Amino acid sequence: DIQMTQSPSSLSASVGDRVTITCRASQSIRSYLNWYQQIPGKAPKLLIYAASSLQSGVPSRFSGSGSGTDFTLIISSLQPEDFATYYCQQSYSTPLTFGGGTKVEIK
């Protein structure tokens, strides 16, 4: 199985901050990496697919980059509705696997 490791596991930030979350795969997954946002009590929501493609309807302050084993999700200017947990997920091979999550909290 491909292991997905996210860092940090949690962070505190203020509205307007630039936030960077990283995800590392245990082997190359090319660009088969997706990002999801989960607000407490809600289902995950797709933000980014194929490492850098923004899902329709997702604000442009979210961006993704990377290929191979190292990937990054950036929120350019954190908004109140962005406080949530973020998960990466690899699509390179089954079993499909997720990172452990990064919780973004209010400073």
Place this chain on the structure above:
Amino acid sequence: QVQLQGSGPGLVKPSETLSLTCTVSGGSISSYYWSWIRQPPGKGLEWIGYIYYSGSTNYNPSLKSRVTISVDTSKNQFSLNLSSVTAADTAVYYCARVRAYYYDSSRYYFDYWGQGTLVTVSS
């Protein structure tokens, strides 16, 4: 807008079978893969498996011996059965639509999710 609605018992006894159904509205179940994903309380996400509308399946090896996913295109529904459950199977179970990458039809991500169904395994 595609919507997914999961349903089923919220409490299952140990050693019994967990059964959930996901009803798809706002679009046809045909021409897509459909998946189940679960999340134990306070923990991360685990992919259970997916099914194509034609019936072909792919399961997580960690659960394969206990999992069956089926589809009923006439009802626009797909279902999950997980046998011989234990407390470790207590989780929120999500159904989701599986979308293929536009440049690689054999690789997938989850673009629409149901609201989740909490299933507790307890006597």
